[in-house]
Amino acid sequence: MARHLHERSLTEALVVASTQESSAPSFFAPRRKRLLVGRRGLVASLLSSVIILGALVAVFWLAPGGANVRYFFFNPHDMWASFVGDPQKGLSSVGQGLLTNIWMFLISELLVLFFGLVIAWTRMTQSPVLAPFRFLSALYTDIFRGIPILLVIFMVGFGLPALSLGVLSNQSPAVYGCMALTITYSAYVAEVFRAGIHSVPNGQIFAARSLGLSNAATMRRVILPQAVRTVIPPLLNDFISLQKDTALVSVLGAVEATRAAQIYGSTDFNFSGYVVAAGLFLLMTIPLTRFTDRLIERDRTRRLAGN
Amino acid sequence: MEKVLELANVSKRFGSNEVLKNVSLDLHRHEVVCLIGASGSGKSTLLRCSNLLEKVDGGTISLFGQDLGDPRIDPSLVRRHIAMVFQSYNLFPHLNVLENILLGPVHSLKRKRADVLGEAMELLERIGLADRAKDFPDRLSGGQQQRVAIVRSLAMQPDILLLDEVTSALDPTLVGEVLDLLRDLAQQGTTMLIATHEMNFAKEVAHQVVYLDQGVLVERGTPEEMFSAPQHEATRQFLGRVL
Numbered sequence: 001m002a003r004h005l006h007e008r009s010l011t012e013a014l015v016v017a018s019t020q021e022s023s024a025p026s027f028f029a030p031r032r033k034r035l036l037v038g039r040r041g042l043v044a045s046l047l048s049s050v051i052i053l054g055a056l057v058a059v060f061w062l063a064p065g066g067a068n069v070r071y072f073f074f075n076p077h078d079m080w081a082s083f084v085g086d087p088q089k090g091l092s093s094v095g096q097g098l099l100t101n102i103w104m105f106l107i108s109e110l111l112v113l114f115f116g117l118v119i120a121w122t123r124m125t126q127s128p129v130l131a132p133f134r135f136l137s138a139l140y141t142d143i144f145r146g147i148p149i150l151l152v153i154f155m156v157g158f159g160l161p162a163l164s165l166g167v168l169s170n171q172s173p174a175v176y177g178c179m180a181l182t183i184t185y186s187a188y189v190a191e192v193f194r195a196g197i198h199s200v201p202n203g204q205i206f207a208a209r210s211l212g213l214s215n216a217a218t219m220r221r222v223i224l225p226q227a228v229r230t231v232i233p234p235l236l237n238d239f240i241s242l243q244k245d246t247a248l249v250s251v252l253g254a255v256e257a258t259r260a261a262q263i264y265g266s267t268d269f270n271f272s273g274y275v276v277a278a279g280l281f282l283l284m285t286i287p288l289t290r291f292t293d294r295l296i297e298r299d300r301t302r303r304l305a306g307n
Numbered sequence: 308m309e310k311v312l313e314l315a316n317v318s319k320r321f322g323s324n325e326v327l328k329n330v331s332l333d334l335h336r337h338e339v340v341c342l343i344g345a346s347g348s349g350k351s352t353l354l355r356c357s358n359l360l361e362k363v364d365g366g367t368i369s370l371f372g373q374d375l376g377d378p379r380i381d382p383s384l385v386r387r388h389i390a391m392v393f394q395s396y397n398l399f400p401h402l403n404v405l406e407n408i409l410l411g412p413v414h415s416l417k418r419k420r421a422d423v424l425g426e427a428m429e430l431l432e433r434i435g436l437a438d439r440a441k442d443f444p445d446r447l448s449g450g451q452q453q454r455v456a457i458v459r460s461l462a463m464q465p466d467i468l469l470l471d472e473v474t475s476a477l478d479p480t481l482v483g484e485v486l487d488l489l490r491d492l493a494q495q496g497t498t499m500l501i502a503t504h505e506m507n508f509a510k511e512v513a514h515q516v517v518y519l520d521q522g523v524l525v526e527r528g529t530p531e532e533m534f535s536a537p538q539h540e541a542t543r544q545f546l547g548r549v550l
Contacts, residue, residue, distance in 0.1 A: 206360055207397035207456075211411035211463060212387035221414055225401045 075272045082264040082273030090263075094273050097260035098280045101246040104174055104256070108181040108246075109239055115182060116189030123194060126215075137190070144187035149180065150248055156180040157252035174256070177249030185242050189235060196231035197223055233299065236292040240285050247281070257281070308335035311371060311467055311498060312357060312389070318365035319352055319522075326352045328522045329366070334467065337496040341509035344519035345545065350502035351394075353519070354469045357500065358389045371466075387415060390460035391469040394476050396452045398444040404431070404455050405440040411463045423462070430458040434488060450481030454488055461492075468492070470501045506549055510534050518542045 060066060085093025122130065122137040144152070157176040161169045200223050208218040250259035257280055261273030312334040319327040326349045334340055342350040355361040357368060359375060359382040368375045370385060398407050405427060412423040431437040434454045436447075444452055453473055460468060470489070474482045486508050493499065493512040503509055509516055509530065516533040518526045518541075526533065526542045534550075537543045 203393060203395055203397040204399065206391075207393065207399070208410075209360065209383070210358060210386055210391040211459070212383045212415035213411070214383050214415075217414050221410060222399055226399075229401075 071270075073271050073275050075270060078264075078268065078270040078272035079276050081268070082261060082270075083276050085260065085264075089267065091267060092255050092260040092263055094257050094260045094264070094276050094280065097255055097257040098277070098284075100174055100254060100256040101243070101281075102284070104178050104181070104246045104249065104254075105239075105243045108178050108185065108242060111178070111182040112185045112189050112238075112242070115186035116193055119186060119190035120193035120197065123190070124197065141187045141190050144184050145191070147184070149184045149245055150251065152184050153177060153180040153248055153251060156183065157249075173252035173254035174249060176252055177246065177254055180249070181242060181245060185238060188238050192231055192234045192238060193227070195234075196227035199230045200226045229299065233292055233296045236288060236295070240288050240292065243285055243288070244281060247277075308337060310334070311336050312500070313369045314353070314357070314366065315369070316366035317353070317356060317363050317368060319349075319356060319361065320364050326522050327356070327363075330519075330522070330524045331366075332517065332524065332527075334498065334500055336466075336498055338514045339493050339497075339499045339501065339512050340515045340517060341513035342500070342502045342517050342519060343504070343506065343509060343545075347521075348519040349522040350519055351471050354391065354471050354500060354502055357467075358386050358391050358469060360391075383415070387463060388465055389467045389469060390463050390465035392453075392457050392460050392471065392473050394472040396444075396449070396456045396476075398452055398456055398459070400444055403441050403443050404436065404447070407444065407455060408459045408462045411459065416463065427462055430461060431455075434458055448481060449477045450484045453477060453481075453485050457485070457488060457492075466498060468497055468499045470499060470503070472502050472504065474503070474505060504549070506534070506546070518545065520545070 060069075063069070082091070083093065083095045085091045085096060119137045119140060122133045123141070125134060153176075156179050157173060160171075160176060160179070163169050204222055204226065205218060208222040213221065246256060247258040250256055250262065253259070255263075257277040258274075261271075261277040264273040265271045310333055312332075314330055314332040317327055317330045318325065330349070330353060332340070332353075342353065344350055352361060356363050357370075359380075363376065370389065373380070375385060398404075399410065402410065408427040408430065409420060409423055412418045412427075413420050428437060428440065431440055434457075436451060436455065439447060439451070444455070447455065453476075457468075457470075457473070473489075474485050477485065482505070486505065489499075489501070489508070490512055501509070501513070511530075513530050515527055516530050517524060518533065518537075518539075520541050526537060526539045528538075533542070534546065537546060
């Protein structure tokens, strides 16, 4: 029955096709679809932007508590005061706090690059002697990609001092923060590196081996240089979130930008310092975000071009 | 002539799929042996076993009388003497043409860069691509890339050259230039084991032609014997289809 129906519709379609053969097809879009072409499109995009953005500002401005929010979060006087701080009143500067964030992420990023590569490399070695390390590095990435970073910060920041292990237990909260960030992000970055190394086609490895290159030389001269290109965008993405996550170290009492804003807020009962801190973080991350997007876009066009 | 490569009763399985069944084959110095047969007949696997990219499951492969199955054998030392060229060129995309050629001699043979540079340029000269030395592989045509890949293996000054269907990925108009280069090499006495679908080329350059069918070495002989009077029905049928 079904088959019979199918055959009938096919013959009907052929009949329809043959009757239409005489008139040439038209390729013009119907009028209503032609509205937004060319200059009209530009006008339309401007208009919609003004309306949507205007609506957002209006909601914020006209909300019942709008005036309160403007006073408690966007007060220019408090914004400046929290930015510069006031040592006499015991107020830390949000601006100076940001410097702590900056050195924390710079040091963590360097350490993460190193440990990430070591873990990825360990996990991919084939030597029988390294079998336990292979297992441990797999376990490591599983564990630290799975634990919320806040918990790692608590465990390192309160756990290491409690161990009473000499120098190791005698560091500032920011140093423990760096350790925790390094521990967690090394696990992420190790996986990024591993994916990058796996992305190099097998043919490249065969070609390198066929030239008599050792495993180490194959890795160094052929695989890594090609893996780097695929690895950089996801690596920078991880670094962007690492930069933001330095704010979490405030829970250990490290006086970085977020903590300074918090101190200001609890002293002067004004939260404009948070907005200042948020703005400063944006100033830090946006250039890296843009740069990463550009790299990704460049790689995409290059791949589309066929190489 | 000295026997350089010897396969004795070589078998190879991928899972339950037997790709090589009891294959025995000799290659002498200055000899060109062409492997012919349908896709999947085991030609490529035979080559890949010969330079230890694959391990054999049975039988032995000897290079200069040394059993390559011996666990004390260092594969990278073997590969310095037995070079391989691939169907898909496999040039290194992050290195320019010259660096592609220098990589093996410098980082595998540990020769001084300055010493190899002249030879590399000479090789490029020979294939007419000296002016492209600084170009990256993706700027070259397929035929040019494959000729660079051949020259990259030659820079290792290998005793044996393995060629795995090196013209199969090429645009038909570019096949000629690659075959011309191989003809030159054959004339100069390069020892080659060539897996190919180019029957006329095999007829012309091979000293021995070997027909493989589903992993079995069916028949071997001189090109005259193989192409004018094949002994086996399978060989006749195959040649009938491709000629």
